Amino acid sequence: MARTLELVVDDNGFEVDGLIKTFGRTTAVDGVSLSTPRGHVLGLLGPNGAGKTTVVRVLATLLRPDAGEVRVAGIDARRNPAEVRRRIALSGQNTSVDDELSGRSNLVMIGRLLDLRRGDARRRAGELLSRFGLDDAADRPVATYSGGMRRRLDLAASLVGRPEVVFLDEPSVGLDPGKRDELWQLIRGLGEDGVTVLLTTQYLEEADALADGITVIDHGRVIASGTPTDLKRRIGGHAVVLRPADVADLDPAAAVIARVAGREPDRSRRQELAVPVAGDAEFFQIVTQLRERGIDVGEIAFRLPSLDEVFLALTGAPTADVAAEPATDATADAEEAA
Structure with missing residues (x-):
């Protein structure tokens, strides 16, 4: 039939x-x-x-x-x-x-x-x-x-x-x-x-x-x-990411951010400061206080978390782990064959 x-x-x-x-x-x-x-x-x-x-x-x-x-x-x-x-x-x-x-x-x-x-x-x-x-x-x-x-x-x-x-x-x-x-x-x-x-x-x-x-x-x-x-919204909040124009201003800029945001900024990336903030009011406070202290800004961003950060928060895996799925044994080889 x-x-x-x-x-x-x-x-x-x-x-x-x-x-x-x-x-x-x-x-x-x-x-x-x-x-x-x-x-x-x-x-x-x-x-x-x-x-x-x-x-x-x-x-x-x-x-x-x-x-x-x-x-x-x-x-x-x-x-x-x-x-x-x-x-x-x-x-x-x-x-x-x-x-x-x-x-x-x-x-x-x-x-x-x-x-x-x-x-x-x-x-x-x-x-x-x-x-x-x-x-x-x-x-x-x-x-x-x-x-x-x-x-x-x-x-x-x-x-x-x-x-x-x-x-x-x-x-x-x-x-x-x-x-x-x-x-x-x-x-x-x-x-x-x-x-x-x-x-x-x-x-x-x-x-x-x-x-x-x-x-x-x-x-x-x-x-x-x-x-x-x-x-991006699911993992909560926005972040401020800052690069001072002069690397000598990293510590003073970090002090401003910590005072406004109530926490020390992440300094894991060279010459960059990043911190979660409650909203745009804190962002504008940071900008104002940097200007008052004469700290020139090279780059500054107010953004949602990146998809990389979302992925890490959801899975606990670094983004490199999104790559092709290698086989670890015969069963996995059948599962993840290209």
Whole structure:
């Protein structure tokens, strides 16, 4: 009997509810629930071994869940994995394009593998090469491309089939800040086109810049979710960060801050003072008293906590632990395989 396609029309690009996945005696994902609206970017963060990769692999139908509901583009991923695969794209940390072929040939080949007619595949390749700023290099071997060009081509390759949902695993790893900004603009453009994106990244500023919402998981469970601003407010308060114009003024400036804020500022970063404050009134008091004492300010900021600080407060893990999840034994290797 032919399997019927169950398609639920809803506003979510993907959702999981009560997801459980075990490997032997290890529970990699323990009751995770998350979702994001169509056309939005969801950042999935967590320390090493938290279960991020397992969640992505389940959503991409590379792993079958032990329990829970999984829908991608309105389709039940457990019942119709093949249909889900027609609507998604997965871009990993390592580019998947062929070095020996040109950029154009790579995209045409992928189009043909997706059953596009030759003319349609060439037209789609041309559209994407233009959109991603690769026109001039379109007919050069990919082996001659820079790292940033390769990442752009890899992202273009994931869009040949016009997916509704794209899973991006560490998309800007290894790129310099300029190339990373270019890639960020392209990722923002996906949402404008109505594509839903799940983003895992080791750069907290990347999640802050790109994600409409963030879900943090630890030990296989969701421990926080919300917009970046919501999560920053959750750990409370604002902070004042100050760099005196003259390093000789560090101690006098620290004394002013301590008097106003009622606590000694953090001096762990060279030539910088940072302290939590109750609100903007204390910020303005600090500014006024610095001016009265003739202390010139090089830089001063009144801000919410950074996403790095939020991550540390929530998980107790340094932000370096957001990197790819290494295997520590055979079970973990199955859990967190790239």
